[in-house]
Amino acid sequence: MSTERRSSLSSRLLLLLAPLTVLLTGCGGPDLIDRMTRPRWGFCGTAIIVLDIVALIDLLGDEGRSTMNKVIWALLIVFFPIGGIILYFLLGRE
Secondary structure (H helix, E strand, O other), X not given: OOHHHHHHHHHHHHHHHHHHHHHHHOOXXXXXXXXXXXXXXXXXXXXHHHHHHHHHHHHHOOOOOOXXXXXXXHHHXXXXXXXXXXXXXXXXXX
């Protein structure tokens, strides 16, 4: 599959899955910042925070990405931690 076609497919999937992510994570659910300010995270909370940080480091280290693309992915990862990392690791990495 060509890179142009793959990019088009990824952007379409992102547009389709973004509303689903919002529904699955809940609009009022804790985001990354809320999770980190709590004194007890538990195992799942710690795993989510570690995966979010790994995804953000991977995202910021990618030199081939535009600044706008990085900002959109970073906002998705920070405000929808579970859905954001799932989408990033499935669709966002090249």
